[in-house]
Amino acid sequence: MPNLKELADKCENLAFDLNFTEAKSWKAKDSKRVVIGYMPVYFPREIIHAVNGLAVGILGGGDRKQIVVGDAYYQSYICHIPRGIIEMALSGHFTGFDGFVFPSICDVIRNLSGMFQMSKIGQFAKYMDFPQDFNPEIGGKFYIQEMDSVLSKIKEINGVELTVENLNRSIGLYNKNRKLIERIYDIRQAYPWRLSAVDTYHIIRAGMVIPVEEHNEILEQVIEEISKEIGDPMDKIKVVVTGAFCEQPPVSLIRTIELAGCYVVDDDFMLGSRWLQTQVDNTTDNPKLALSDAYLNYSAFSSSVYDVGNPKSKRLIELVKRRKADGIIFAAPSFCDPALLDKPIYNQECDKAGIRYINFQYHENIGQFKVIKEQVGAFSDSIKLWYVEA
Amino acid sequence: MSDTVKKEKSMILQKEMIGGLFKELGNTKESGKKVVYTFVPGNLSELIRSFDMLPVYPEINALQSGMRKMSGDYIKEAEKWGHSEDVCTYVKCDIGMMLKGNIGPTGEKIPDPDLLLLSYTGCFTFLKWFENLEHLYPGVPVALIHTPYQENGEITAEMTDYMVKQLKNDVIPKMEKVSGQKFNPDKLKTILQHSADTEDLIAKIFDTTKNVPSPIDAYFAGVYYIGPINIGFRGTPEATEYYKELYKEILERVRLGLGPVTPEGEMEEEKYRLVVEGPPNWTSFREFWKLFYDMGAVIVSSSYTRVGGVYKNGFRHAPERLLESLSEYCMGCYTNLNLNQRGDLLGEEIQEYKADGFLVNSIKSCNSFSAGQLLIMRTLEDKLEVPVGFIESDLVDPRYFSYSNIKNRLESFFQMLEQRKIMVD
Ligand code: SF4
Ligand code: SF4
Numbered sequence: 001m002p003n004l005k006e007l008a009d010k011c012e013n014l015a016f017d018l019n020f021t022e023a024k025s026w027k028a029k030d031s032k033r034v035v036i037g038y039m040p041v042y043f044p045r046e047i048i049h050a051v052n053g054l055a056v057g058i059l060g061g062g063d064r065k066q067i068v069v070g071d072a073y074y075q076s077y078i079c080h081i082p083r084g085i086i087e088m089a090l091s092g093h094f095t096g097f098d099g100f101v102f103p104s105i106c107d108v109i110r111n112l113s114g115m116f117q118m119s120k121i122g123q124f125a126k127y128m129d130f131p132q133d134f135n136p137e138i139g140g141k142f143y144i145q146e147m148d149s150v151l152s153k154i155k156e157i158n159g160v161e162l163t164v165e166n167l168n169r170s171i172g173l174y175n176k177n178r179k180l181i182e183r184i185y186d187i188r189q190a191y192p193w194r195l196s197a198v199d200t201y202h203i204i205r206a207g208m209v210i211p212v213e214e215h216n217e218i219l220e221q222v223i224e225e226i227s228k229e230i231g232d233p234m235d236k237i238k239v240v241v242t243g244a245f246c247e248q249p250p251v252s253l254i255r256t257i258e259l260a261g262c263y264v265v266d267d268d269f270m271l272g273s274r275w276l277q278t279q280v281d282n283t284t285d286n287p288k289l290a291l292s293d294a295y296l297n298y299s300a301f302s303s304s305v306y307d308v309g310n311p312k313s314k315r316l317i318e319l320v321k322r323r324k325a326d327g328i329i330f331a332a333p334s335f336c337d338p339a340l341l342d343k344p345i346y347n348q349e350c351d352k353a354g355i356r357y358i359n360f361q362y363h364e365n366i367g368q369f370k371v372i373k374e375q376v377g378a379f380s381d382s383i384k385l386w387y388v389e390a
Numbered sequence: 391m392s393d394t395v396k397k398e399k400s401m402i403l404q405k406e407m408i409g410g411l412f413k414e415l416g417n418t419k420e421s422g423k424k425v426v427y428t429f430v431p432g433n434l435s436e437l438i439r440s441f442d443m444l445p446v447y448p449e450i451n452a453l454q455s456g457m458r459k460m461s462g463d464y465i466k467e468a469e470k471w472g473h474s475e476d477v478c479t480y481v482k483c484d485i486g487m488m489l490k491g492n493i494g495p496t497g498e499k500i501p502d503p504d505l506l507l508l509s510y511t512g513c514f515t516f517l518k519w520f521e522n523l524e525h526l527y528p529g530v531p532v533a534l535i536h537t538p539y540q541e542n543g544e545i546t547a548e549m550t551d552y553m554v555k556q557l558k559n560d561v562i563p564k565m566e567k568v569s570g571q572k573f574n575p576d577k578l579k580t581i582l583q584h585s586a587d588t589e590d591l592i593a594k595i596f597d598t599t600k601n602v603p604s605p606i607d608a609y610f611a612g613v614y615y616i617g618p619i620n621i622g623f624r625g626t627p628e629a630t631e632y633y634k635e636l637y638k639e640i641l642e643r644v645r646l647g648l649g650p651v652t653p654e655g656e657m658e659e660e661k662y663r664l665v666v667e668g669p670p671n672w673t674s675f676r677e678f679w680k681l682f683y684d685m686g687a688v689i690v691s692s693s694y695t696r697v698g699g700v701y702k703n704g705f706r707h708a709p710e711r712l713l714e715s716l717s718e719y720c721m722g723c724y725t726n727l728n729l730n731q732r733g734d735l736l737g738e739e740i741q742e743y744k745a746d747g748f749l750v751n752s753i754k755s756c757n758s759f760s761a762g763q764l765l766i767m768r769t770l771e772d773k774l775e776v777p778v779g780f781i782e783s784d785l786v787d788p789r790y791f792s793y794s795n796i797k798n799r800l801e802s803f804f805q806m807l808e809q810r811k812i813m814v815d
Contacts, residue, residue, distance in 0.1 A: 137555070307521055344471055
């Protein structure tokens with residue numbers, strides 16, 4: 001079995017292979033296979049898996065793709081991720097992808113779906129409207145129609161019909177995936193020094209570009225490794241990072257947070273992989289309904305979903321307590337309305353709850369981390385000092 | 391250009407209507423009328439009126455604050471409260487105004503909401519905006535209606551059904567509770583009939599730009615024309631009367647062969663006919679408009695005047711299909727159209743209204759409009775071989791209105807149009 005370093009290295013290569021070689025070679029093995037790209041945040045990958053497909057997460061080019069034409073498509077005051085995605089599309093990174101799904105999280109991603117449609121990228125570009133109504137008879141029904149719409153587009157390509165048995169099997173595999181990821185977070189909460197935040201990031205992100213069966217194997221191996229007593233604890237504070245659910249911070253930024261004295265014990269970087277905070281029923285005659293019920297009742301909180309009487313700030317504070325974190329880092333992409341418009345509410349509720357926090361903005365290809373390092377360092381020091389004083 | 395602007399009867403009517411609404415809003419303590427905060431795109435003003443409640447549109451307050459040069463301070467107030475410089479300035483302007491006492495354009499305090507009606511059409515920021523308001527007005531009920539996006543360029547029966555169910559299950563019961571009145575379909579029917587009449591007139595008014603010279607400016611003056619329907623008067627006899635009067639005045643201008651009225655009087659020579667995409671800037675609205683009329687440029691069609699409803703394609707509120715029709719109205723608003731539909735609509739108008747050029751005013755605040763505009767612009771340029779121009783500003787943040795920058799860009803654009811005219815001639 002590979003050791004932890006080998007696993008992390010492998011995952012880093014997978015996660016940042018912007019040509020999606022693994023997914024494309026998976027597809028090449030069978031003419032009925034399809035590869036479907038999806039944008040952040042969440043998408044029920046189970047339905048793609050059940051019809052011979054691989055859902056591949058598209059998170060932009062980060063700091064690894066130089067923007068040459070993308071800027072001609074977006075004004076300077078729009079966040080960075082869509083220009084990276086358009087750049088990748090126009091320079092052939094998605095060649096071989098059959099279709100694309102754009103979950104409804106904001107107007108930028110929504111209009112990106114239109115840009116894919118206008119530019120005829122892929123055989124379909126589906127904007128997937130997630131319900132903001134949480135009544136199963138209303139929002140639930142609508143959500144199932146949206147899933148059916150994706151499935152019918154895939155059927156037109158590969159002719160594969162969804163069966164109950166297949167979907168239940170796929171749900172089982174993703175249930176396992178979510179459970180394994182949560183296990184890693186739980187271990188890291190208690191022993192964060194055993195696996196760095198950067199390695200964790202690579203390991204989870206790799207799961208967005210390879211078959212779930214393979215990812216589950218990797219996760220099991222990682223868990224085995226980090227269940228051992230490895231590494232030495234350091235004098236760092238524990239933080240939850242939030243706001244980074246769509247455009248991703250560069251890995252160096254995550255590293256900077258760690259180097260500046262923080263253990264990241266929870267985050268929303270790959271929120272889509274952890275979205276359903278339950279095990280979905282995979283023994284029913286109506287697995288689409290099971291997926292829909294799980295979405296309506298057990299979704300993670302996110303700036304992209306309306307509160308409906310269950311404020312995000314309350315859930316964030318609960319998360320901080322559950323993870324026994326010392327503070328919160330609000331790290332949001334520049335020009336990201338969903339994340340940034342939540343900030344004052346989060347900040348004020350944290351003030352009320354006596355939870356310490358800092359805010360900063362980033363974009364996916366920033367290269368300077370000095371200011372952030374100083375800011376995070378001061379934050380970490382202030383918390384340590386506060387404990388000493390207390 | 392003639393130097394006086396005489397107040398037409400329609401202007402007086404509009405002033406009276408708006409003044410009356412703010413007076414009523416200032417008087418809710420005495421009248422006991424309930425107040426609903428809601429948004430312009432996909433607004434359910436007919437439904438609100440059927441419960442005898444009064445609408446407040448935070449966007450309208452924001453734009454009026456922009457025109458009254460107060461938005462800069464309000465925005466700073468919201469930034470002090472924790473908002474980032476990067477986010478939609480309508481939201482910040484509204485929140486800043488609220489934090490500074492919520493004094494409306496007529497100097498009277500706007501009452502707190504009794505209901506937040508989140509009919510969010512074509513913009514996710516609306517969701518975030520009302521989450522902020524929910525936080526600022528704790529305990530006020532929220533009715534949310536999710537308007538499905540026309541991702542496939544169509545409104546399906548399932549989409550309508552989804553909206554109707556939300557109206558029945560959530561929106562109407564909450565309105566009943568807040569207003570203390572039972573839902574009255576007959577009353578709503580009568581209101582919708584007025585809406586349809588108004589919408590007929592609006593469609594005709596904006597179609598008069600087919601004339602050469604165009605009797606109206608469909609952007610700068612157009613924003614005044616859509617005022618009454620966007621501020622909650624759609625469905626009222628007053629609105630029908632206003633639009634009849636306005637239409638009559640415009641037809642008279644057509645008969646006399648007159649061009650549009652500007653703040654400095656009648657425009658005498660129509661040199662360029664433009665189609666404009668994107669909202670205007672409000673903080674320097676007059677200067678902005680002047681840049682156009684000084685050059686003899688008339689806007690013959692603008693997408694912004696369609697945010698509160700697209701009537702050109704034949705949509706009318708239909709009394710016989712009450713809730714379905716309200717739903718289809720919401721789904722048909724401009725920013726709920728997909729990019730292909732938006733591009734097609736603009737393209738048709740460029741041709742139909744014989745525009746010489748297409749201009750994008752890209753608004754920093756508004757991703758709903760702005761994301762994708764550059765592609766629409768290039769596609770129209772390629773398809774129709776029409777000269778295109780691009781300027782940037784903001785709705786209500788004065789920091790993002792650079793007069794000289796916009797002037798330079800517009801001058802180059804007009805030069806391009808001029809050269810093109812010479813070539814074509
Ligand atoms: S970073 Fe924010 S604004 Fe940009 S696409 Fe993602 S959610 Fe939308
Ligand atoms: S983003 Fe645009 S449509 Fe949405 S609230 Fe702001 S200005 Fe209005």
